[in-house]
Amino acid sequence: MLSLGSKKRVCRRPRGRSSSTTAGRPDWRLLPDNVIVLIGDRFLADNDLDYYIDFRAACATWRRATDDPKRHGGADPRFQPKAWAVQKHFGSPHLNRVVSMVNLKTCRLVTREIPLLGNYRYINATDAGLLVLWDGGMPPWQPCRALVLNPLTGSMAFFSVPIFAEGIRAVAVNTSPLMLFASNLFDFLGWADLDSQDFEEHRVRYPDLLANMKLFAGDIYVVNWSGSIFSTASDAIVADEGAQPQQRSAEMIRMNPTTIHAASWLREGHPHYYLVESAGELLLVTRSTAGGQAALVHKVDTVNKVLEPMVSIGSRAIFINKVRSFSVDANMFPAVEGGCIYFVETLANLFHHGIIASSVRLADQRQEDIMQFGFQGQFGPPTLVEVLADHCRYTPEHELEHYYGWNWDDDEI
Numbered sequence: 001m002l003s004l005g006s007k008k009r010v011c012r013r014p015r016g017r018s019s020s021t022t023a024g025r026p027d028w029r030l031l032p033d034n035v036i037v038l039i040g041d042r043f044l045a046d047n048d049l050d051y052y053i054d055f056r057a058a059c060a061t062w063r064r065a066t067d068d069p070k071r072h073g074g075a076d077p078r079f080q081p082k083a084w085a086v087q088k089h090f091g092s093p094h095l096n097r098v099v100s101m102v103n104l105k106t107c108r109l110v111t112r113e114i115p116l117l118g119n120y121r122y123i124n125a126t127d128a129g130l131l132v133l134w135d136g137g138m139p140p141w142q143p144c145r146a147l148v149l150n151p152l153t154g155s156m157a158f159f160s161v162p163i164f165a166e167g168i169r170a171v172a173v174n175t176s177p178l179m180l181f182a183s184n185l186f187d188f189l190g191w192a193d194l195d196s197q198d199f200e201e202h203r204v205r206y207p208d209l210l211a212n213m214k215l216f217a218g219d220i221y222v223v224n225w226s227g228s229i230f231s232t233a234s235d236a237i238v239a240d241e242g243a244q245p246q247q248r249s250a251e252m253i254r255m256n257p258t259t260i261h262a263a264s265w266l267r268e269g270h271p272h273y274y275l276v277e278s279a280g281e282l283l284l285v286t287r288s289t290a291g292g293q294a295a296l297v298h299k300v301d302t303v304n305k306v307l308e309p310m311v312s313i314g315s316r317a318i319f320i321n322k323v324r325s326f327s328v329d330a331n332m333f334p335a336v337e338g339g340c341i342y343f344v345e346t347l348a349n350l351f352h353h354g355i356i357a358s359s360v361r362l363a364d365q366r367q368e369d370i371m372q373f374g375f376q377g378q379f380g381p382p383t384l385v386e387v388l389a390d391h392c393r394y395t396p397e398h399e400l401e402h403y404y405g406w407n408w409d410d411d412e413i
Helices: 033-045 049-055 060-065 067-073 347-353 384-392 397-404
Strands: 084-086 096-103 108-113 121-125 131-132 145-147 154-163 170-175 178-183 188-193 199-204 211-216 219-224 229-231 256-259 273-278 283-288 295-303 308-311 316-320 325-329 340-344 355-361 367-372
Touching: 033 049, 049 060, 049 067, 060 355, 084 384, 096 384, 108 170, 121 170, 145 178, 145 316, 154 178, 154 188, 178 211, 188 211, 188 219, 199 316, 211 273, 219 273, 273 316, 283 316, 316 384, 325 347, 325 384, 340 384, 355 384, 367 384
Parallel strands: 273 325, 316 340
Antiparallel strands: 084 096, 096 108, 121 131, 131 145, 145 154, 170 178, 178 188, 188 199, 211 219, 219 229, 229 256, 273 283, 283 295, 295 308, 316 325, 340 355, 355 367
């Protein structure tokens, strides 16, 4: 990956003060290297990459003792976002360069202005927090190359393969090796690596259209309208006996069946299917469109290719939208109820009815509509549930323009 340039911040000794006046103060620049590394590792453990970069920028001794994300680029998983939900702002040219991010592990909210967003069209963000951009303007149906941007470190990678931004809803990026997956969540899933000249494609027909996509343990999993799960998971390719597994390229990848069609009782009520990663496990969430039907959760056993029913998700809370999904520990997020599934409503329902999400408590199937404060006669800052729902909701630009009447080219907005 390439890296964006940034100004270095350095420690400066105050002028006019002798060393004797500061003799009683500790000089934090002289911390032992092992302590400096330990502090940096704590930031990386929580995936607080922005804190890590600010920590290294404090002084030269701290930079020398810690690894530079720019030198490692996208090859080092330590410097990749893993637990961030991203929401891009829209509206005026200034807002078009702003993203807000929630650390799904620590409950930290970050707002960042990224000037590069003013030069590229935004396609979507991955579940981990990477931004997938498009090196093109209008019209969006003309193919242009894709760009993957790390919003926390500024590193970026250009794909030479042309991509049609129009219709792409879900994106995912596997960093080992660097590979881009894109789908319209209908009849197309494509993937490419940095050397690809064209997308490798997996196309389907009705009634087996694509419902949801998730990157899990380095492989892509998709569930279709029938509840069947397919994935890129396969046995490692070994060149010779005793040799290391060969790194897969885009041409080596194929979509393989992971589970067979869901049981008939799991398909009653024309359900919607969602894949979500929670506490290191891949879950299949089933929500019936018929009233009175229970919401179901199954663990996907990717080894034995079976679904295991779950009656509890513990203290986890799951947020689900048609495109995005994530899970958080409710103990870290005040006002978020553990053991609940929050089905995030569309912008249309939010705009017309004030419904942020419909929550279902898995243990007893108690359901509740979470209303926006303004529709309840209460006003104030958004609740944490509303913030998480906003970062889970996927809304195409044309819907935002329709409901809010924004004009992206109007500088006075």
